Amino acid sequence: MASSSSLIRRTVLVAAIVAMVTTGEADEGGNQREFDYFKLAMQWPGTYCQRTRHCCSSNACCRGSNSPAEFTIHGLWPDYNDGSWPACCSRSRFNEKEISTLVGALDKYWPSLSCGSSSTCHGGKGSFWAHEWEKHGTCSFPVLQDEYNYFLTTLNVYFKYNITRVLNDAGYLPSNTEKYPIGGIVSAIQNAFHVTPEIACSNGALEELYLCFYKDFQPRECAVGSILLQDMSLSKSSCPKYVSLPEYVSPGRAKTEWTMSSVPQIEAL
Numbered sequence: 001m002a003s004s005s006s007l008i009r010r011t012v013l014v015a016a017i018v019a020m021v022t023t024g025e026a027d028e029g030g031n032q033r034e035f036d037y038f039k040l041a042m043q044w045p046g047t048y049c050q051r052t053r054h055c056c057s058s059n060a061c062c063r064g065s066n067s068p069a070e071f072t073i074h075g076l077w078p079d080y081n082d083g084s085w086p087a088c089c090s091r092s093r094f095n096e097k098e099i100s101t102l103v104g105a106l107d108k109y110w111p112s113l114s115c116g117s118s119s120t121c122h123g124g125k126g127s128f129w130a131h132e133w134e135k136h137g138t139c140s141f142p143v144l145q146d147e148y149n150y151f152l153t154t155l156n157v158y159f160k161y162n163i164t165r166v167l168n169d170a171g172y173l174p175s176n177t178e179k180y181p182i183g184g185i186v187s188a189i190q191n192a193f194h195v196t197p198e199i200a201c202s203n204g205a206l207e208e209l210y211l212c213f214y215k216d217f218q219p220r221e222c223a224v225g226s227i228l229l230q231d232m233s234l235s236k237s238s239c240p241k242y243v244s245l246p247e248y249v250s251p252g253r254a255k256t257e258w259t260m261s262s263v264p265q266i267e268a269l
């Protein structure tokens with residue numbers, strides 16, 4: 001899932017490799033030190049869904065007019081101040097039964113935007129939620145102590161910091177023709193929440209937006225190391241000065257068809 005955001009995280013990994021070697025961070029830990037802060041990663045479906053080449057029931061891009069039209073959750077990631085992060089912190093395996101009361105909300109606000117399965121921590125493959133819980137969620141201990149709390153808390157933080165609303169209110173509306181200054185998007189979030197978001201792009205389109213939080217979920221700046229990495233032109237995910245915020249387009253339509261058309265593109269499959 002999310003090749004470009006994993007690219008950022010890989011890029012961070014390269015920069016932080018010395019730190020990781022010296023702290024002896026293990027991929028299948030259990031003995032990693034406690035994280036420093038949370039990063040809430042949100043994805044823009046308009047950008048992800050452009051890449052959908054085939055459909056399946058697990059991909060929310062394939063829901064036609066019911067596909068998400070606002071930022072959705074990618075994950076809540078415990079991070080270290082040096083730009084590295086813990087991963088796979090316990091042997092706890094994802095169990096969908098533990099979050100059965102949340103599935104309705106998660107389907108809507110935390111859907112997978114691809115058909116592929118994701119790697120989990122114990123050599124297997126699983127759902128998007130399984131990946132996020134095993135890889136990241138298990139590392140949010142002791143602040144979030146179990147799977148249910150991880151998903152519930154993430155939903156609540158996401159509801160409280162509605163970046164779709166902030167961008168809409170500032171005039172940054174989904175469009176397949178407009179481009180918006182990245183500085184304006186950053187300012188709108190700063191004005192609303194008094195912190196600087198990190199932003200990742202793909203082919204000039206806004207793909208992910210990150211907000212960081214202290215362990216008590218008060219907003220804070222993300223680690224300096226990762227902000228610097230966002231500016232590196234080495235990274236494919238860095239954003240140009242003007243970015244697009246693409247409208248949702250049903251998968252399977254030819255690219256030229258929608259980029260040259262101005263009719264509303266939301267339609268049932």
Ligand SMILES: *[C@@H]1O[C@H](CO)[C@@H](O)[C@H](O)[C@H]1NC(C)=O
Nearest residue numbers: 070109158159162164165168
């Ligand atoms: C965020 O705000 C938008 C625009 O006001 C609204 O449509 C949407 O329902 C809100 N999302 C959440 C999760 O509250």
